[in-house]
Amino acid sequence: MKLIIILFSVVLAGNSCSNDPKVAIENIETSTQRLYCNAKIFTVDEANPWAEAILIDGNKILFVGSDTEAEKIADNNAIKVDLQGKLILPGFHDVHMHPMEVGSTTTAFVLDEEDTNAENYIPVIRKASKDNPNVEWLIGFGHSINTLFNAKRNPLDIIDEAVSDRPVIIMEQTSHSMWINSKGLALAGITVDSPNPQGGIIMKEGKNLLGILIDNAGDVAFQQAVTSLNDAEGEYDGMVSYVLPELVKHGITSVCDARTYWKRAQHKIWKDLAADNKLTARFNLGLWAYPTEDDATQIASLKRLFSNNENSLLKINQIKLYSDGITHNTTAALHQNYKEDIFGLPTNNGLNYFTQERISKYIRELETVGFDFHIHAIGNRGVTEALNAIEESGTTEGRHRLTHVEIVEATDMNRFAQLNVTADVQVAGDFTQPAYWHDNDYLLGTELADNQIPIKSLKEAGARITLSSDWNVSSLNPFVGIQNAVTRSPQNISLEEAIKAYTINGAYVMRQEDKVGSLKKGKLADFIVVDQNIFNVSVNQINSTKVVLTVFDGEEIYRRR
Incomplete structure (x- = not known):
């Protein structure tokens, strides 16, 4: 796996965790053990939330704890990397983005x-x-x-x-x-x-x-x-030349492709990337469920595409479908009518890509294969119907999530936890901030337009929350999403919860929380080093944080100049 950018002046390697500025990075690949010490590590491990050092051997974490204890455990020839007090976080999970579409030419x-x-x-x-x-x-x-x-x-x-x-x-x-x-x-x-x-x-x-x-x-x-256009080569090249470097630059080590157009053979391009050892993150593909396809034919095709090799960086184990549209063109599904009628249709409360009945049918058929569902639901009716479909499917093994969840009925808040449904939200875009909620008053009315993307209410109701970008709709930078999540009062969450939403909670929906998402002994070494301690700076400075080192599967794949 290639090191994306070579120079990083802060990380020093030597025989001890000293601050000796004369020590330089050299012979860094001569030992299978590497000790990152003199750091501030937020582990996202409730049993051991903070640490000073992390010791890895190959791609596995051997120890997370104090510098002193790490030194005792490490081999004499372990490469020691002094981080000079820098903050370490688990690698970020972005469980809703469109990487191949972004990279397309x-x-x-x-x-x-x-x-x-x-x-x-x-x-x-x-x-x-x-x-x-x-x-x-x-x-x-x-x-x-x-x-x-x-x-x-x-x-x-x-x-x-x-x-x-x-x-x-x-x-x-x-x-x-x-x-x-x-x-x-x-x-x-x-x-x-x-x-x-x-x-x-x-x-x-x-x-x-x-x-x-x-x-x-x-x-x-x-x-x-x-x-x-038959642009498979362009999509492949766009991933290699632009998308993958952008991911490592922002510390993103796990991704869900939120819409894989399998009828255009995009899944085959992903397989080529994996076979060519180009992937620098763990990827789960969300196969697009085409609304106009015959259900029996489409379900049979989707079943054949399932792939969940535990040892692969690429898994085809999710289904992406839409319950409804979006608010500003009045296609998000509402329980009530919009205040304006744009289209002059028999109904004026949004539309359904997939009805509640069809969503339930797809879940029943495909969850038993191993697929989890990633359901676009923006309006309150879209959210209700998607939750109803999950409940009606009668299955219990899925790790399904609703994404966007901009307008949620109070009666649906508790259902996320009751049904083990994750609320996946995007708050990196300015349009999701409270200052912009009432831009749609003319369509929704003041009361319904208020309180959009209610992450605090969902968290208080016990819901699992993930933060994602929907790149390129919003910024790819996780620190933009984290800052907005903690500052968007009255619907904000704590900094610790925002980090969990980008790490361990994302790992759960990707079915890899036993491997990554937090930093503890036995897990894979996916983590990042950043240039400032976001726990100490003003909340309005979080979005200026830069990743200075990305470690993926035990390898340093990005260093910032």
Whole structure:
């Protein structure tokens, strides 16, 4: 496994844990034992929460405790690394991100999310088309759907004016809608008479298409566009050249891919990365459950893809599906109606990618194989129905989690603990902070918009909480999420709980809490060293913390300059 970045001026190696500045890193690979000492170690082990030293042999932890005791246990020739009082934490777990999508080279251009005039995008799209003459579909990213909603003319006319001779599709910055031109609509087989697909909406005004595909309607077309590019090599290269280095830089040693498009053979790219010894973290894949697929056929296919080799860094043991959409385009599933009606459908309380009945069916069929479920649920009805489905499935072996959980009914708080369902939340994005809760008052009403992502209430109700990034929706940096989690009063948690949410709790949902997630004898050596003690600095300085050393499976794979 390669060392990603070589220089790290603070870590010193020698024959003792002294502060002798003359000692340099050399011959560091001559012993199987390595002693990291003179440190502040938050172990996330309730029996031994704080320590000074950690002794490893190969990829295993032999001892965690005092410097004195560690010296007694260590071999005479053990490499000793003096950390000069630096803080050690277990390696971070990010159990909801989209690494292969982030690293993909399919996006040819990016629109400015802050631009409120859709007409301004015409020259940008035209230039992208000129710069990419040989791609079958021109793919973009980044606009706000509100910019299209507020356009003075039909958004389809605007994008057609930009490019009309080949298909163009642009993913909105939340990924929950697509802007598509007439050529793209035709290739996707979408006409004004096309019915809305499960979990999606084809926006129309009278007998005119608007070129906006909401939620799964857009995803179906987008997958067609991406498949046409046949970019497996680009996805592989993006992982190696960008994504994996970013993970180690931020101390992330375990990851859940929150949407593996198996029909595009992304799982095979992951297997190639593992076979080529490129992985620098432990990965669990969440196979995407396609809402429009026949259930029996899809369930049979998913069963065949299950893989849970304990000795592999790559496991295919999770299912990702959506209960509902998102709030700001009124597709998150609510128990009540939205205050505004955007789509003019028979109901105005959100939509379902998967109904409660279907979710329950998938859990019953796939949990017995060994799959755990990762269920997107944002609205209060989406949360209730997902919890109901888990309860109705009648199974007991799963380690399921609901992700986002932005709006939760008081009557559902206790059910997370009762059903052993983890609440996976993302608070790294500014939009999740209390100052922004009431931006959606016009859709939700003041009362419902208040108290979003209620992590304190969930914790007090006994729920297990994980913090994750949903990268690249929000910052990958775990210290941004940790700072926001402890400062977002009235829905905040303690610093210790925030760290647990990024470590041992994440290890639990990945079924590896016996191996990693805390630092104790017998576990694998996944840990990080950081440049400041986040227990001593102001809570508003936590997000400035930098990882200076990442140790993964006993190897130093990243050192900061």
